[in-house]
Amino acid sequence: MRPKYINTIILIGAVLCLLTVAFFWGDSPEKSSEAGRVQSSQAVAGSNDKKASVPEKTAVSKLQKAGNTSVAEATDQAQTAVGQDSSRAAGAGKDTAALANTCTLAVKCTTILDHMDKFDNRKLQVLPPDGVIFPGTTVAFLQGESAFDVLQREMKKAGLHLEFTSVPLYKSNYIEGIGNIYELDCGELSGWVYRVNGLVPGYGCNLYELKDGDVVEFVYTCNLGRDVGGNNFQGE
Numbered sequence: 001m002r003p004k005y006i007n008t009i010i011l012i013g014a015v016l017c018l019l020t021v022a023f024f025w026g027d028s029p030e031k032s033s034e035a036g037r038v039q040s041s042q043a044v045a046g047s048n049d050k051k052a053s054v055p056e057k058t059a060v061s062k063l064q065k066a067g068n069t070s071v072a073e074a075t076d077q078a079q080t081a082v083g084q085d086s087s088r089a090a091g092a093g094k095d096t097a098a099l100a101n102t103c104t105l106a107v108k109c110t111t112i113l114d115h116m117d118k119f120d121n122r123k124l125q126v127l128p129p130d131g132v133i134f135p136g137t138t139v140a141f142l143q144g145e146s147a148f149d150v151l152q153r154e155m156k157k158a159g160l161h162l163e164f165t166s167v168p169l170y171k172s173n174y175i176e177g178i179g180n181i182y183e184l185d186c187g188e189l190s191g192w193v194y195r196v197n198g199l200v201p202g203y204g205c206n207l208y209e210l211k212d213g214d215v216v217e218f219v220y221t222c223n224l225g226r227d228v229g230g231n232n233f234q235g236e
Contacts, residue, residue: 107151133181146209150216162177189222
C-alpha cells in the first residue's frame with residue numbers, strides 16, 4: 001500500500017509543477033515582449049513627432065526672420081533713397097542759388113579800327129571786321145568770383161584764345177592777349193584794359209569781385225586807356 005500512495009503523490013506533485021511552469025511561461029514572456037514592443041513603438045513615435053515638429057518651428061522662424069529682414073532692408077533702402085534724393089535736391093538748390101547771379105561780358109577791340117595805320121599787318125586775319133571778339137552776353141557766376149574768372153571760363157567755352165601773366169608783387173593777373181591780339185600790336189601805348197559799368201578799375205581784373213548785374217567789358221586801348229574811359233578810374 002505504501003508504494004501506491006507514494007506514486008500517486010509524486011504524480012500529483014509532478015502535474016502541479018507542470019501546471020505552474022506552464023502558467024508562468026505562458027503569461028510572463030509574451031506580456032513582457034508585447035509591453036516592450038508597445039513601449040518601443042511609443043518611444044519611436046514620440047521621437048518622430050519631436051523631430052518632425054522641430055523643423056516646422058525652425059522653418060517658420062526662418063521665414064519670419066527672412067520676412068522681417070526683407071521689410072527692414074526695404075525700409076532702410078527707401079529711407080536711403082529718400083535721403084539721397086533730399087541731398088541731391090538740396091545740392092541742386094545750392095547750385096541754383098549760387099548761379100543765380102549774372103553779369104554781362106563783352107570783349108572788343110574797336111579802337112584798332114580807328115588806328116589801322118599803327119596795327120600790325122600780320123594780324124589782319126585775326127582782327128574781326130567790326131572789332132567785336134565776344135559780343136555782350138549774359139553769363140552766370142558764383143558768389144565771390146572775379147571778372148577774370150568769368151573771362152577765363154567764357155573764353156574757354158567759346159574756344160577763344162586768352163593769355164595772361166600773373167604779377168606776384170601786386171597779386172594781379174595782367175591780360176596780354178585775347179583772340180590772338182596782343183598788347184603793342186597797335187602802337188607802343190596799346191593793350192588790354194577792362195571796364196565795369198563804364199568805369200576802369202585801378203587794379204587787376206582778378207581782384208574785382210563781381211556783383212549781380214555788372215556789365216564787364218574787356219576792351220583794347222591804343223592810348224593807355226584814355227580812349228576807352230581810362231580817365232575815370234574806379235577806386236578799390
